[in-house]
Amino acid sequence: MAEEQDKDSKTEPATEKKIRDSIEKGNQPFSREAPILASFIAISIFVFFFAYDTSIRLAGFLSVFIERPEEWRLETELDAISLYQAVFMEIARAIVLVMFLLVVAGITASVFQNIPRFVGNRVMPKFSRISLISGWKRVFGIKGFVEFLKSLGKVLFTAIFLFFVMRDADIRLLEGMITNPMGFGHVIREMAVQLVGTVTVAMIIIATADLLWSRYHWLQELRMTKQEVKDEVKQAEGDPILKSRMRSLARDRARQRMMAAVPRATLVVANPTHFSVALRYVREENAAPVVVAKGQDLIALKIREIAEEHDIPVFEDVALARSIFKQVSVDSMIPPQFYEAVAELIRIIHSQNGKKTGKLH
Structure with a gap:
């Protein structure tokens, strides 16, 4: 029964x-x-x-x-x-x-x-x-x-x-x-x-x-x-090991997509070893430069390495790199307060055609 x-x-x-x-x-x-x-x-x-x-x-x-x-x-x-x-x-x-x-x-x-x-x-x-x-x-x-x-x-x-x-x-x-x-x-x-x-x-x-x-x-x-x-649903959603694994996989995929976008960047702003921000600016695509990748420490060094491999200019500006890193997320346009500083870097690229790396003091 x-x-x-x-x-x-x-x-x-x-x-x-x-x-x-x-x-x-x-x-x-x-x-x-x-x-x-x-x-x-x-x-x-x-x-x-x-x-x-x-x-x-x-x-x-x-x-x-x-x-x-x-x-x-x-x-x-x-x-x-x-x-x-x-x-x-x-x-x-x-x-x-x-x-x-x-x-x-x-x-x-x-x-x-x-x-x-x-x-x-x-x-x-x-x-x-x-x-x-x-x-x-x-x-x-x-x-x-x-x-x-x-x-x-x-x-x-x-x-x-x-x-x-x-x-x-x-x-x-x-x-x-x-x-x-x-x-x-x-x-x-x-x-x-x-x-x-x-x-x-x-x-x-x-x-x-x-x-x-x-x-x-x-x-x-x-x-x-x-x-x-x-x-079963409660176990799947509440299992801390499973959730941690899912978050780790999501971070890995996002990092891979971000690194794949670095070769498309126009320039990289770096705080020599701690921060790196890759920016892309094409007038026909967006009204302002877009952050295509950013990272800290090892990821920052990897971004610089990829940029140098693809002849993308790398500018060392401690304050600018730190500020953009903290305030702007990936795939977002930079806010107006950064327009002038980034525009100056883009002007340097256009005026010094052929120069791979420059420094702004």
Whole structure:
């Protein structure tokens, strides 16, 4: 009763964090019918394109082996081993392609549903996996009963398909038996192709339905109560480590964007080592110079270094650099009280074209 009430209270869809945690723990939606469908597709490929030639080659070998046994020596143990190896190799050649197609199909079906990942928790030994009580509940519980109904429905659905497609199979077999052996082989091949194709079509319908159901059931199992959603949001917003990490990432991104803008500056005003302010002034862009970057200590030195690499004039003015640094934020125009001082620096740049660094005392 408590479990039913708990399920009824889970009315909210799973959050991205809940889904991500579930996937990391190895709890992902998985359809058991998809690998079966992939196996039938692999068998269909073999039957359509390779079965006839393979069967002809194997039949030719076996006919020689059965009709003319005197050609095979069996006088010693080595003769018996050689005969065994020959028969084994012929049969292996006939089935190795089928096995290869089945393996590739199974792996493809699993990868198609979920990206493979190693989850140590899933391979750890647990008593519940070998417990008779737990096994009894899995087999005869609600989930076991649902799986039984699914399997029964799958068998009935496939049987109905086969009945309508293969209802005249006995007549076709009788007609094929009175023809020549080669013709009868073609009849058998056509019936095998039709049989495998029919089962494959039925499995496509079943696997598609099971894929949708497994995804829906997985999301239903992950549903949360309103209180769980609130607790998760509170934890995400209130976690000091997470908030500190987010602030650090934001500062790093802002610093990277700021440094990338230094090469576009018109000039840099510096307080030799403590402050640096990069200004850009293009008459067509803004009415006044704009602070594109500023920094203290190591960042100030980095701004100067980038400016020197790009031949941007660097002016050392202690008072001006300190004042602009404290009063103007990045991507903002300087206020009117700095117009005259900055205009004088820009005039020096224009009048001394080619000079990379100047000092204002």
